[in-house]
Amino acid sequence: MGDMLNLGISIDRNNLKKSYFATAQQAEDAAQAHRDEGYTFHILEKGKVLIEIDFKTYNVSAPAVVYLHPDQVHRMLDIDDIIVSSLSINSENLNTEYLKILQELNPIAPFLLEKEAFSVISSSFSLCLNFYAQRNNKLYYPLLRDSCNTLIAYLLSQFLNLAKPDETFSRFEKVTTAFRKLLEKNYINLKRPGQYAALLHISTPYLNDCIKGSTGYSVSYLIQERIILEAKRLLYHTNKSVKEIAFELGYADYPYFSRLFSKVTGISAITFRNKNHD
Known part of the structure; x- marks a missing residue:
């Protein structure tokens, strides 16, 4: 995930095949534990992934969302052929209310998406990715930031649907x-x-x-x-x-x-x- 303009927002959609990690060195490189600088959302659109987050292992099948807080150490252990849409955003670009919710919900385990929710998320991500590519647009930064926050708001609504009502x-x-x-x-x-x-x-x-x-x-x-x-x-x-x-x-x-x-x-x-x- 690149961030050439240092905007604090990175977004990409990747098709990763199991064959990319066929050698021992490739597998070792892929499995390096790390932290992300931003608040990161991986939308698994196709396939399966085995991921370790804070020393807990999760076997995730599409369609699903994996959310990673900047504090969390994680690594990918194995994949089938996958398509994954990834968005990472720093706190300065996050809507303050969304940031507060993310901090309060931390940690969030990976979870499956219903068909309708996945359709909305996938199309919203495509729009964000489209804006990400429009670097000559005079409103490039606000278009990208605001569209990403809209996507995050919808993702948060899905997280909150799983949470127990306060009352x-x-x-x-x-x-x-x-x-x-x-x-x-x-x-x-x-x-x-x-x-x-x-x-x-x-x-x-x-x-x-x-x-x-x-x-x-x-x-x-x-x-x-x-x-x-x-x-x-x-x-x-x-x-x-x-x-x-x-x-x-x-x-x-x-x-x-x-x-x-x-x-x-x-x-x-x-x-x-x-x-x-x-």
């Missing part, structure tokens, strides 16, 4: 949703359940009751899981040392972070890195 959430679920939003913004700086309870203006025991009732896990467990997910991403995607990663995640006490990683995952950070780079 059907229990009090425990509403507290859990609010906690997860705070956790996503503050996990580097706030690591104690009481700090989140204070921000939510509730007691720590009540917060724990809500989280346990909704997820089956304690507040401390979810805080640690979020921290360790980011640690895994950095171990996998960067060459930073474990000590550097610990510091980046808010741990001045490097040995404590190492013990925490081993406790949560069952293996050391170095073992995790070596295992996933084999």
